[in-house]
Amino acid sequence: MDATYDGDLVRAGRQAREQFYDARGYGRPDDGGVVLAPVEAAHLLFRGDLDVVVDGREGHDGDRLDFRSFLASTAVSEVAFFVYKDLRDRGFYLTPTLDSRVGDETGDFVVYPRGKGPWDDTVAYRVRAVSERAEVTADELQALAAADGDGTGVLAVVDEESELTYLEIDSPTITGSTHHDLEPVTGDLLADRVLVWDPPTSLHERAFYGQRLDENGGPVQLSLVEAAYLASNGTLSVVDGEGDAGDAAQDGDGEQAVIERGRSVEGERFDRRLRVYSALRTAGVAPKTGFKFGADFRTYAHVDSVDDLGHSETLVRVLSPTYAFAPRDLALDVRLAHGVRKRIVFALTGATAGIEWLSVERLTP
Amino acid sequence: MDATYDGDLVRAGRQAREQFYDARGYGRPDDGGVVLAPVEAAHLLFRGDLDVVVDGREGHDGDRLDFRSFLASTAVSEVAFFVYKDLRDRGFYLTPTLDSRVGDETGDFVVYPRGKGPWDDTVAYRVRAVSERAEVTADELQALAAADGDGTGVLAVVDEESELTYLEIDSPTITGSTHHDLEPVTGDLLADRVLVWDPPTSLHERAFYGQRLDENGGPVQLSLVEAAYLASNGTLSVVDGEGDAGDAAQDGDGEQAVIERGRSVEGERFDRRLRVYSALRTAGVAPKTGFKFGADFRTYAHVDSVDDLGHSETLVRVLSPTYAFAPRDLALDVRLAHGVRKRIVFALTGATAGIEWLSVERLTP
Numbered sequence: 001m002d003a004t005y006d007g008d009l010v011r012a013g014r015q016a017r018e019q020f021y022d023a024r025g026y027g028r029p030d031d032g033g034v035v036l037a038p039v040e041a042a043h044l045l046f047r048g049d050l051d052v053v054v055d056g057r058e059g060h061d062g063d064r065l066d067f068r069s070f071l072a073s074t075a076v077s078e079v080a081f082f083v084y085k086d087l088r089d090r091g092f093y094l095t096p097t098l099d100s101r102v103g104d105e106t107g108d109f110v111v112y113p114r115g116k117g118p119w120d121d122t123v124a125y126r127v128r129a130v131s132e133r134a135e136v137t138a139d140e141l142q143a144l145a146a147a148d149g150d151g152t153g154v155l156a157v158v159d160e161e162s163e164l165t166y167l168e169i170d171s172p173t174i175t176g177s178t179h180h181d182l183e184p185v186t187g188d189l190l191a192d193r194v195l196v197w198d199p200p201t202s203l204h205e206r207a208f209y210g211q212r213l214d215e216n217g218g219p220v221q222l223s224l225v226e227a228a229y230l231a232s233n234g235t236l237s238v239v240d241g242e243g244d245a246g247d248a249a250q251d252g253d254g255e256q257a258v259i260e261r262g263r264s265v266e267g268e269r270f271d272r273r274l275r276v277y278s279a280l281r282t283a284g285v286a287p288k289t290g291f292k293f294g295a296d297f298r299t300y301a302h303v304d305s306v307d308d309l310g311h312s313e314t315l316v317r318v319l320s321p322t323y324a325f326a327p328r329d330l331a332l333d334v335r336l337a338h339g340v341r342k343r344i345v346f347a348l349t350g351a352t353a354g355i356e357w358l359s360v361e362r363l364t365p
Numbered sequence: 366m367d368a369t370y371d372g373d374l375v376r377a378g379r380q381a382r383e384q385f386y387d388a389r390g391y392g393r394p395d396d397g398g399v400v401l402a403p404v405e406a407a408h409l410l411f412r413g414d415l416d417v418v419v420d421g422r423e424g425h426d427g428d429r430l431d432f433r434s435f436l437a438s439t440a441v442s443e444v445a446f447f448v449y450k451d452l453r454d455r456g457f458y459l460t461p462t463l464d465s466r467v468g469d470e471t472g473d474f475v476v477y478p479r480g481k482g483p484w485d486d487t488v489a490y491r492v493r494a495v496s497e498r499a500e501v502t503a504d505e506l507q508a509l510a511a512a513d514g515d516g517t518g519v520l521a522v523v524d525e526e527s528e529l530t531y532l533e534i535d536s537p538t539i540t541g542s543t544h545h546d547l548e549p550v551t552g553d554l555l556a557d558r559v560l561v562w563d564p565p566t567s568l569h570e571r572a573f574y575g576q577r578l579d580e581n582g583g584p585v586q587l588s589l590v591e592a593a594y595l596a597s598n599g600t601l602s603v604v605d606g607e608g609d610a611g612d613a614a615q616d617g618d619g620e621q622a623v624i625e626r627g628r629s630v631e632g633e634r635f636d637r638r639l640r641v642y643s644a645l646r647t648a649g650v651a652p653k654t655g656f657k658f659g660a661d662f663r664t665y666a667h668v669d670s671v672d673d674l675g676h677s678e679t680l681v682r683v684l685s686p687t688y689a690f691a692p693r694d695l696a697l698d699v700r701l702a703h704g705v706r707k708r709i710v711f712a713l714t715g716a717t718a719g720i721e722w723l724s725v726e727r728l729t730p
Contacts, residue, residue, distance in 0.1 A: 068553065068560075068562060071553075071555065071560070072553045072555060072560075077556070078555050078556055078557065078558065079556075079557070089580075131557055131630075132656055133557070133630050133631060157656075159654050159656035159657075160557070160558070160588040160589065160590070160654050160656070161575065161576055161586070161588050161591075161653065161654045161656075162558060162576060162578075162586045162588075163576070163654065163656070163657070165656070165657060188433065188436075188437045190436065190437060190443050191442070191443055191444075192443065192444070192496055192498070192525070193443065193525070193527060195433075195436070195437075197433060210526065211526055211527060211528070213527075215454075221526070221527045223525040223526050223527075224525065225525070226526075265496075265498050266498060288526065289524050289525050289526045289528065291497055291522075291524035291525070291526075291528070291530070291692075291693055291696055292524075292528070292530060292696055292700060293696070293697065293700055294693050294694060294696050294697020294698075294700065294701075295697075327656075328656055328659050329659060331656055331657055331658070331659050332658065332659020332660075332697065332698075332701060333659075333697075335657060335658055335659060335701060335705075336659075336697060336700060336701045336704065339701065339704035339705065340700075340704065
């Protein structure tokens with residue numbers, strides 16, 4: 001059975017079509033025969049279903065390529081091969097999107113539900129295959145998240161030892177029931193936080209802003225991002241630096257002083273974090289620092305009282321919309337979140353634009 | 366009882382010395398009285414042991430500063446105060462190093478064992494206190510690690526919500542018993558790995574290089590860093606790209622081809638990682654990819670056979686000696702390592718210099 005590589009695709013005849021496409025979902029029918037993507041041909045070579053592929057490229061003299069020489073050639077990406085092979089090993093039929101048969105080009109592979117194939121009309125996953133050394137832009141992850149409904153978007157990472165990690169990419173909805181009415185308070189702006197000296201218990205013990213300076217009570221310390229949010233909605237008035245306690249800044253000035261302090265200690269990242277903090281609070285979710293988890297925030301969807309606090313559900317990392325993810329950093333965040341039974345969510349936002357939310361979770365297809 | 370801030374230290378008389386230094390280890394005796402660091406005075410104000418500190422700075426007219434106004438002034442760092450207070454709450458006496466009483470200036474505080482004080486001759490911890498927003502250089506961590514023997518080196522991080530995380534910094538010794546004699550092998554250099562087509566079982570199944578292409582056996586895939594190491598010690602000959610299998614590169618050429626490939630996919634980081642990989646193997650430790658943990662390597666100290674593999678003990682992250690750590694990234698690595706019962710070790714190395722090892726672990730003083 002002859003199969004010929006033309007520099008783009010591998011073409012074979014009727015018998016190959018019956019044996020590979022009709023029976024096992026490789027390639028697509030074409031003019032009575034079958035057309036295979038190089039990665040499909042590589043898998044057939046690997047399995048011994050094809051002995052060789054004839055190299056029909058000019059200057060290659062019809063070389064007969066076995067699996068070893070085909071894989072070592074530039075015809076097929078080893079990363080694509082490892083992902084294709086692994087999904088086949090897991091019992092899936094799948095189609096490379098490079099041959100443009102599939103209208104929506106999201107991902108490198110369209111994976112059908114187990115027991116289904118390219119003849120059917122359902123898609124289980126849209127898989128993008130990358131090396132651990134590739135960078136994946138926020139845009140690419142958003143495209144995978146948007147694929148949802150017509151196959152779950154999946155990033156498949158091949159690490160340097162050829163092990164695979166599958167990451168499911170979604171657009172989560174952030175929502176909770178944490179809403180509390182607060183009475184006005186006044187605080188001192190220190191170098192990197194605000195101290196509220198006579199806080200009502202609602203501030204920390206119910207609405208979960210800040211924390212007490214001492215276990216036994218006393219002033220509540222607010223982070224700069226909490227203080228900026230509370231100043232922006234009129235709850236907090238701020239006294240700056242070494243000034244008198246009576247010398248409270250005018251409405252708006254206090255907010256500006258906190259924001260400027262935030263920018264001076266944190267740069268433009270402060271504005272991004274404040275925007276995300278505000279969106280979380282507006283959505284009814286209480287954000288607290290995610291420092292111990294290496295994230296910006298951990299969030300609680302339902303806070304009635306700090307004495308009766310549930311488990312925080314989500315870790316949030318705030319990033320620029322132009323951020324490029326290193327797959328290894330993604331692996332770190334996903335592994336950590338899994339270990340503490342939370343989900344990692346990336347909040348993509350510029351200083352002034354809206355927020356796109358992306359969740360990433362380990363997946364076993 | 367009068368205590369006066371002179372712009373540098375707080376000075377008080379004999380009664381204060383008896384009450385604060387003699388009885389509870391605050392400050393140091395000086396000319397019959399006592400000299401306090403501002404953070405010590407802040408703690409005495411916080412506790413109500415001092416009512417006010419008189420501001421003796423020029424232009425401050427002898428203002429009487431209570432805890433609130435002293436903390437809001439520039440006299441005392443809130444980060445230092447939170448750390449000082451927390452260690453006092455935990456039952457330790459400690460001395461700020463800024464007053465140069467302590468010869469070795471490593472860290473911001475010298476902490477005595479519980480029940481001991483500045484009159485005694487033993488040190489439990491040397492603590493450096495930083496905000497989560499500060500960067501900590503590799504040099505600073507190395508100084509803390511070097512303090513060992515005269516107090517454990519500790520980094521105390523105050524996060525934006527004023528919570529404390531203590532990290533113990535050490536210089537670990539890397540050693541293991543993984544040594545295997547290998548027979549020569551030949552492999553194909555692909556885009557991002559090397560395939561050894563007829564591997565002896567010793568290569569993967571005993572010495573734990575690479576992994577099999579298929580569960581049922583077949584070729585062994587080596588990562589570029591494994592391949593470069595095996596080429597450097599003469600075990601591996603490499604065939605490049607689309608060339609004939611018989612066309613093995615000359616000794617040395619193969620090693621160079623792998624290293625150049627590594628640099629082209631990874632930049633100068635490849636040389637650093639190869640240096641660390643080689644040092645780990647030389648120390649009798651088997652490094653494998655740490656990708657799933659977001660690290661460079663995970664390591665196994667004792668590998669006799671892959672069928673009988675123990676738990677990997679260590680995660681290794683390779684960094685430049687000029688690296689500046691963000692405390693939040695440290696928290697992420699330490700938390701993840703703890704969750705998977707491993708220790709995180711940073712290998713600091715340039716492209717050509719030696720390697721410094723730093724381990725970081727969560728500590729509860």
